[in-house]
Amino acid sequence: MGLIPRTIAGKIRYAYQGIEAVKNQRGRNEITIRVRPAGEERISETAFENNVQPLIIMLCIPFGIIWAVAGHIIMGHSLFILSLFGIVAMAGVVSMTF
Structure with missing residues (x-):
């Protein structure tokens, strides 16, 4: 068609x-x-020394996002745009920690 x-x-x-x-x-x-x-x-x-560190980071970021959303739900808060900015910033902090 x-x-x-x-x-x-x-x-x-x-x-x-x-x-x-x-x-x-x-x-x-x-x-x-x-x-x-x-x-x-x-x-x-x-950017890293071995092959394991990127895998750890790729696993940590989704878990961090899941727990951030779960924390909002547990506390009874809505996900506002500032919350989403914080979640994205948190993903950056997690990747820079390793």
């Missing part, structure tokens, strides 16, 4: 690519999800 052009209010034109384009994008996303962590580890290995 090709592009299906449509017009809104006589002036705005857009095209729907169809379900096949969505399926193609899904395949590319699956490849990215599998390849990206390996690439991140290879890049971070250059």
